[in-house]
Amino acid sequence: MNEHDLVSLLVVCQLAAPAATLALVGVPTLLGQPPSERSTSRIVGGGFATAFIAGLLTLAVLASRDFRPEIVHLGSWFSVGHHEATIELVADALSVPYVCFSAGLCGLVNAFASKYLHREPGFTRFFLLLAVFGTGMNLMVLAGSIDVLFAGWELLGISSTLLIGFYLERGNAVRAALRAFATYRVCDVGLLAAAVMVHRAVGSGDFNRLFGENWPHGTCLVPAATATIVSLLLVFAAMGKSAQVPFSGWLPQAMEGPTPSSAIFYGALSIHAGAYVLLRCEALLEQAPLARLALIVIGLGTALHANVVGRVQTDLKSMLAYASMTQAGLIFAEIGFGWRVIPLVHVISHAILRSLQILRSPSALHDRHELEAALGGHPGADRWALGRLLPEALQARIYRIALDRGFEEMVVGRLFVVPFLWLIERAATLERRWLALLGGDPGPGGGRS
Amino acid sequence: MTETSQAALLAAAAITVAAPLAGSAATALGFRRGKPRRFAAAVAAVSLLSSLVITAIWSQSDGTAVGFGDRLGGGRFVYIDGITAVLLPYVALIEMSILLVAPRRALGQSAVTRILFGAATTLALFLTSHPILLIVLWCATALSTWVSVRSTPGGMAAARVFAIAMTAATACMAVGTMLLLVDPPWSAAAGWVGATGGWLVAIAVMIRKGIFPFHSWYPSLFSGATMSTALAATMPQVASYTAVRLLIGHTDHPEGVAAELVVLSQMALVTATYGAALSIVQRDLRSLIGTLAMSQSAMVLAGLAGTLPMELNGAFCVWISSGLSLTGIGLVSWALESRAGPIRLDTPQGRFWDAPALAGFFLLFGLAGIGLPGTLSFVADDLIVSGSLDEQLHAGLLVILSTVLAGIAMMRGWFHVFGGPVDPNGTRHAILLRERVAMTVLLATLFLLGIWPGPLVRALDRATGRLLGVSAESTGEHAADGADSSEDLQLFSPER
Numbered sequence: 055m056n057e058h059d060l061v062s063l064l065v066v067c068q069l070a071a072p073a074a075t076l077a078l079v080g081v082p083t084l085l086g087q088p089p090s091e092r093s094t095s096r097i098v099g100g101g102f103a104t105a106f107i108a109g110l111l112t113l114a115v116l117a118s119r120d121f122r123p124e125i126v127h128l129g130s131w132f133s134v135g136h137h138e139a140t141i142e143l144v145a146d147a148l149s150v151p152y153v154c155f156s157a158g159l160c161g162l163v164n165a166f167a168s169k170y171l172h173r174e175p176g177f178t179r180f181f182l183l184l185a186v187f188g189t190g191m192n193l194m195v196l197a198g199s200i201d202v203l204f205a206g207w208e209l210l211g212i213s214s215t216l217l218i219g220f221y222l223e224r225g226n227a228v229r230a231a232l233r234a235f236a237t238y239r240v241c242d243v244g245l246l247a248a249a250v251m252v253h254r255a256v257g258s259g260d261f262n263r264l265f266g267e268n269w270p271h272g273t274c275l276v277p278a279a280t281a282t283i284v285s286l287l288l289v290f291a292a293m294g295k296s297a298q299v300p301f302s303g304w305l306p307q308a309m310e311g312p313t314p315s316s317a318i319f320y321g322a323l324s325i326h327a328g329a330y331v332l333l334r335c336e337a338l339l340e341q342a343p344l345a346r347l348a349l350i351v352i353g354l355g356t357a358l359h360a361n362v363v364g365r366v367q368t369d370l371k372s373m374l375a376y377a378s379m380t381q382a383g384l385i386f387a388e389i390g391f392g393w394r395v396i397p398l399v400h401v402i403s404h405a406i407l408r409s410l411q412i413l414r415s416p417s418a419l420h421d422r423h424e425l426e427a428a429l430g431g432h433p434g435a436d437r438w439a440l441g442r443l444l445p446e447a448l449q450a451r452i453y454r455i456a457l458d459r460g461f462e463e464m465v466v467g468r469l470f471v472v473p474f475l476w477l478i479e480r481a482a483t484l485e486r487r488w489l490a491l492l493g494g495d496p497g498p499g500g501g502r503s
Numbered sequence: 504m505t506e507t508s509q510a511a512l513l514a515a516a517a518i519t520v521a522a523p524l525a526g527s528a529a530t531a532l533g534f535r536r537g538k539p540r541r542f543a544a545a546v547a548a549v550s551l552l553s554s555l556v557i558t559a560i561w562s563q564s565d566g567t568a569v570g571f572g573d574r575l576g577g578g579r580f581v582y583i584d585g586i587t588a589v590l591l592p593y594v595a596l597i598e599m600s601i602l603l604v605a606p607r608r609a610l611g612q613s614a615v616t617r618i619l620f621g622a623a624t625t626l627a628l629f630l631t632s633h634p635i636l637l638i639v640l641w642c643a644t645a646l647s648t649w650v651s652v653r654s655t656p657g658g659m660a661a662a663r664v665f666a667i668a669m670t671a672a673t674a675c676m677a678v679g680t681m682l683l684l685v686d687p688p689w690s691a692a693a694g695w696v697g698a699t700g701g702w703l704v705a706i707a708v709m710i711r712k713g714i715f716p717f718h719s720w721y722p723s724l725f726s727g728a729t730m731s732t733a734l735a736a737t738m739p740q741v742a743s744y745t746a747v748r749l750l751i752g753h754t755d756h757p758e759g760v761a762a763e764l765v766v767l768s769q770m771a772l773v774t775a776t777y778g779a780a781l782s783i784v785q786r787d788l789r790s791l792i793g794t795l796a797m798s799q800s801a802m803v804l805a806g807l808a809g810t811l812p813m814e815l816n817g818a819f820c821v822w823i824s825s826g827l828s829l830t831g832i833g834l835v836s837w838a839l840e841s842r843a844g845p846i847r848l849d850t851p852q853g854r855f856w857d858a859p860a861l862a863g864f865f866l867l868f869g870l871a872g873i874g875l876p877g878t879l880s881f882v883a884d885d886l887i888v889s890g891s892l893d894e895q896l897h898a899g900l901l902v903i904l905s906t907v908l909a910g911i912a913m914m915r916g917w918f919h920v921f922g923g924p925v926d927p928n929g930t931r932h933a934i935l936l937r938e939r940v941a942m943t944v945l946l947a948t949l950f951l952l953g954i955w956p957g958p959l960v961r962a963l964d965r966a967t968g969r970l971l972g973v974s975a976e977s978t979g980e981h982a983a984d985g986a987d988s989s990e991d992l993q994l995f996s997p998e999r
Contacts, residue, residue, distance in 0.1 A: 084863060084864075084946075134812060134813045134960060134964050137886070137889055139882075193876075201885070204876075208874065208875065208876050208881070209876055212875065219922060222851075222853075222918075222922040222923070223853060223856075223922070223924055223925045225851060225923060227922070228851050228918045231918060232915055235910075235911065239907050239911055240907060243907060246884075246888060246903060247892075247903065250899070475784065478781060485781065489719050489723050492663065492664045492723075493660030493661060493663045493664045493723060493727075494660055
């Protein structure tokens with residue numbers, strides 16, 4: 055077996071292991087014979103462990119050859135005329151460390167959740183969704199073509215939505231899940247359109263036709279205009295998944311899901327999916343100053359917004375959500391500044407810290423009591439030193455804005471959501487009246503058996 | 504294709520139609536009165552297997568269309584090409600699933616007779632290109648649906664709306680087809696008669712497919728009829744097939760119906776978006792399925808009326824993926840309704856813990872209809888979006904908007920049916936084996952075609968290339984004899 059075959063096998067392992075666990079748990083569940091709690095967590099955990107080990111081995115092979123990238127071509131998925139969707143994966147200095155990191159984190163959360171969700175009615179559902187997420191994440195990270203990346207991206211969105219609405223009996227969870235899904239869906243338009251643009255520009259979705267393979271020193275292979283359009287579309291797509299203003303309202307609400315999934319999704323991996331995609335396409339951004347400027351403005355704007363709003367939150371998970379948003383905004387700005395390794399390090403370090411904080415959040419009161427006992431009293435209120443330099447009237451106004459979450463939801467709601475819903479409600483009412491006129495009886499709920 | 508293969512194709516086609524037709528007659532005469540489901544499902548299974556035989560034989564052939572019987576206006580009594588070979592098992596699978604999942608009280612002797620008769624006429628329609636036979640079967644399928652809706656308790660309003668729509672559609676289709684036969688618009692010397700015929704057929708297709716502004720019967724049917732009737736009437740998409748046979752693929756003088764196709768395409772795009780938007784605010788589950796079905800059906804027509812093979816290929820993939828997934832959702836909701844009554848969507852209904860297995864199937868069917876990677880809809884969306892954007896920017900944007908809205912509506916539907924406070928006194932409903940089998944087969948088909956779409960997409964690529972008379976190079980096919988065989992598909996061609 056030569057080096058290429060070995061890397062190919064390991065890369066396929068990283069992808070196939072979590073996908074196989076999905077089938078191993080999902081198919082019996084669908085057939086009415088779900089595995090036991092212990093088997094479920096072991097199977098899913100085993101998949102992540104396998105992906106992690108395969109990732110480490112790939113990393114070792116790549117390190118031994120100075121991180122020269124390896125393209126793994128698994129064939130054509132389907133093709134119509136000149137439109138071909140290929141299954142192409144890439145093992146390089148960006149994807150392989152990221153897979154190790156994500157598989158490792160998923161494995162840890164798997165271990166945590168097997169205890170945390172013990173005897174929870176939706177135990178199997180949680181682990182199935184975790185496996186979907188792991189598969190989607192690895193698919194997205196290892197993607198060597200925009201089609202594969204889009205497939206992984208969609209799996210992330212769906213698993214995220216279903217985990218936000220995990221506690222189906224809670225009205226807030228259902229609302230939060232729908233809101234997150236609607237945001238994802240709207241922003242996914244960017245990635246879908248970018249995929250079509252890429253196909254039109256280079257005849258396939260393969261990244262190596264868009265830019266050189268050697269991350270982080272790839273060179274753009276398409277004209278600047280194409281690079282700018284594709285980059286702007288990617289930025290739009292990334293804004294939704296990474297909760298950037300004005301698409302950030304869903305993130306605090308997303309904490310309705312179980313703590314382990316909040317940790318891995320909104321503290322660690324899903325929130326940085328947008329940043330990962332932008333890092334993957336850094337060579338395009340290099341040729342698209344407009345997109346970089348947009349990233350800086352959006353990123354810094356989000357960081358400022360989330361930082362201010364996060365300070366007035368009265369529950370820990372919301373506060374952590376805004377803290378995640380702040381860091382994601384800074385990472386966006388870093389990518390916009392043209393840095394490559396710094397945002398990657400920032401992503402990984404922030405993800406580790408934040409997921410730990412979220413996993414510990416259910417024990418926050420206990421931690422606080424321990425801290426107070428150790429200090430022998432109240433540790434004292436947080437002081438926003440910089441904020442106190444501002445005039446008091448301005449402080450009060452900022453406080454008011456922060457309480458209203460920067461009016462973001464109100465503006466988006468009043469400008470887009472409410473008029474749209476009003477319009478289609480009116481149309482639906484007219485439809486019902488028209489049907490009543492035609493049929494002589496109100497349509498919905500008329501007959502049936 | 505060898506003579507033996509042709510004979511086998513003809514035999515399989517005959518069995519595909521004759522089995523449900525004979526089953527219908529036997530049930531009407533009282534055969535197996537006590538257990539009509541088992542008999543009907545067996546008959547449907549025979550029909551499905553023989554349609555699969557057609558697909559298998561076809562996949563081994565050189566792709567030349569095969570016609571048997573009378574030739575009128577270029578059409579044949581029995582006509583089998585790539586499109587038939589792909590769509591026939593799809594229709595048969597839907598019919599069999601309906602029979603397996605239908606609740607016992609909805610499957611009396613007369614209902615089984617009607618379902619099997621409807622299946623036979625629909626399958627026969629998918630096996631012909633003869634214009635007169637198409638009209639006859641078009642009427643038969645509509646009539647069968649109307650009788651079913653009329654016999655549904657409380658279904659009179661829906662039956663009236665359906666009757667108004669179908670009377671208009673059938674009249675337009677009959678007159679339009681006759682005019683096309685008299686003065687084919689694909690002849691360079693065609694006059695106003697042929698042009699009028701083209702427009703009448705286009706209007707008939709619009710009505711039968713529920714294209715705006717003729718769409719009202721679609722959600723009405725889902726609200727007023729039994730689910731079996733609504734699904735059997737809408738999922739096979741009889742009007743799409745008729746449009747393929749009568750309006751699309753006239754390569755010798757394509758501008759003959761170019762204006763009609765442009766109007767069909769634009770109105771279908773509007774309907775796809777409008778239907779998806781409407782589905783977001785529906786207040787009951789049946790209306791949601793109805794509006795989503797309307798949107799997806801329009802999306803199919805938007806693709807079929809396009810001029811690029813990729814659009815047509817995407818349209819056929821949407822046809823199959825949305826049909827199977829909406830059938831699945833319809834069947835799940837029917838199973839749920841039969842246990843717990845009608846389902847509202849105004850507020851979360853909290854049904855998850857009542858029927859967790861049905862919730863799982865609903866979710867998977869829903870996701871399989873909105874582009875879940877690994878299902879056929881992911882491939883379909885990719886093709887139809889790319890094809891539409893290649894042709895016209897606004898078309899691509901409307902297709903994207905429609906898929907976004909349909910996705911949101913689908914997830915809202917799932918969360919509002921299964922989410923929400925749980926009734927502590929609620930009964931837990933187990934899924935029946937026959938329901939599980941039918942739903943698993945539908946799901947497996949969607950996933951199999953999504954994970955391994957190559958054979959389907961290649962078959963459709965070949966069929967659409969021939970339909971549009973596109974050369975081998977532009978479809979990516981090798982050794983195509985598309986120009987010759989596309990001629991086989993042209994109805995009303997002047998030299999005939």
